[in-house]
Amino acid sequence: MSAVAAGTGPHKVELAAGTWFWVPHEAEARWQYAEMFQEGCYDDVRLPADALVLDVGANIGLFSYFVHRAAPTARILAFEPMPHTLAALRRNLALHGMAETVTVRECALGARTEESVPFVYYPRAPGNSTRYPEQKELQIDVLSREGSPDYVRRHYTGTRVPVRVERLSAFLSGGEPVALLKIDVEGAELDVLQGIDAAHWPLIGQIVLEVQDLDGRLDAVLALLELRGLTATARPAPLIPADIRTYLVHAVRAVPRAA
Numbered sequence: 001m002s003a004v005a006a007g008t009g010p011h012k013v014e015l016a017a018g019t020w021f022w023v024p025h026e027a028e029a030r031w032q033y034a035e036m037f038q039e040g041c042y043d044d045v046r047l048p049a050d051a052l053v054l055d056v057g058a059n060i061g062l063f064s065y066f067v068h069r070a071a072p073t074a075r076i077l078a079f080e081p082m083p084h085t086l087a088a089l090r091r092n093l094a095l096h097g098m099a100e101t102v103t104v105r106e107c108a109l110g111a112r113t114e115e116s117v118p119f120v121y122y123p124r125a126p127g128n129s130t131r132y133p134e135q136k137e138l139q140i141d142v143l144s145r146e147g148s149p150d151y152v153r154r155h156y157t158g159t160r161v162p163v164r165v166e167r168l169s170a171f172l173s174g175g176e177p178v179a180l181l182k183i184d185v186e187g188a189e190l191d192v193l194q195g196i197d198a199a200h201w202p203l204i205g206q207i208v209l210e211v212q213d214l215d216g217r218l219d220a221v222l223a224l225l226e227l228r229g230l231t232a233t234a235r236p237a238p239l240i241p242a243d244i245r246t247y248l249v250h251a252v253r254a255v256p257r258a259a
Contacts, residue, residue, distance in 0.1 A: 010060075010088035022091040023060055024084045024126045031239065032062055032127060039238035041248055042182075045208060047071040051179035056109055056168070056192055059085055059127050061092040061102075063182055068098050074179070075101055077171060081108040081163040082121050082129050105171070107164045108185070111194040116162040124155040130186035133158070135214060142243045167195035172203055183209035190217065193224055201228040205253045210237060213245040225251040 010022040015033040023029035035041050047053070047067065051074040055064050058078035067074055076098075080086050086106060093099045108119065108131065120133040128136065136156050143152045172178070181204050183192050189211045196204070207230060211221050218234060225232040232251035240246045 009084065010091060020095065021060060021062070021065075022088040022095065024088050025124060028125055028127050029060060029062075032059070035237075035239050036062055036066055041238055042066060042208060044250060045070070045180060045206070047074060047179055049073050051075070052077070052176055053180045053182065054168070054171070054178055055079065055102075055182050057182075057184040057186070058089055058104070059184070060088040061096075061098070063184070064098060064102050065092070065096055067180075068096065068101065073101070075103075077103050077105065079105045079107060079109055081106060081119065082126060082161060084121070084123075085126050085129070105166075107166045108188070109168050109195055110165040110188060110191040111167070112165070113167055113170070114165040117165050118160045119163045120158040121161045122156055122158040124157075128156070128186055129158065129161075130188070131163070131191075132187040135187045135212065138212075138214065139244050142241050146241070168192060169195060169197040169200050172196070172200040175203065178204045179206060181207045181209075183207070187212065187214075189221055190224070193221070202253075204228075204230075205255075206230075207232075207249070207251040209249050211247055211249055213247060218245075218247055218249075221249060225249070229253055 010024050012020055012022050013026050014020050047070055049071055051071050053067050053074055053076045055076055055078040058080040064076050064078055067076055080089050093102050119131050121129045140152055140156050183189055189209050211218055222232050230251035230253050232249055234247045234249045237246040237248050
């Protein structure tokens with residue numbers, strides 16, 4: 001793999017009647033749109049009108065768009081490190097009138113601050129781009145049973161991209177409550193959670209995240225969330241083959257009762 005990201009720029013497609021998005025890969029964007037808006041994977045999320053939402057792994061902005069439709073005055077801090085995906089994200093924020101309410105940070109999040117960490121960008125599967133490409137082997141194996149192994153392997157052939165990694169706590173120092181933290185970071189979920197200082201956990205009222213259950217990771221995520229005072233549930237992610245072991249976790253902090 002080369003040291004520089006490659007691939008074509010985003011192009012504009014109609015994902016639903018009258019709903020257009022700039023996308024780096026059309027088939028993947030259609031799958032993501034279906035998961036979110038047809039399968040309802042985030043339908044149990046509830047937000048106040050003035051919510052602060054952190055979109056970690058913002059991709060092309062579909063989740064930010066979902067939040068904007070549910071709570072148009074919500075403020076969103078979106079994190080996305082991949083250059084081609086980032087270009088689509090910025091175009092989509094402008095296209096949907098969200099540039100005023102969404103602030104973009106061009107970085108990944110992790111357990112500690114790091115410079116120039118090698119991530120892998122997949123031009124044919126940009127939403128799967130990751131710091132941990134070795135963790136894609138189960139996915140490749142399962143998908144290869146259902147289709148051409150060569151075709152699947154080509155979708156997981158990528159280019160290296162140097163990425164700056166920050167800790168989430170660096171963005172929580174103002175002490176403002178976070179109504180929702182969404183995490184979809186292709187294997188780095190625990191890294192992101194470990195980048196939250198103990199003093200900042202009480203600020204977070206709700207978390208939704210996607211996690212692949214490799215090496216006991218689902219139990220580790222659930223245990224950490226419970227330790228930090230959130231009640232968490234997990235269910236299989238829609239549209240993903242069960243053998244890939246991917247789950248959606250929803251965690252909520254109980255609101256103290258008035259005296």
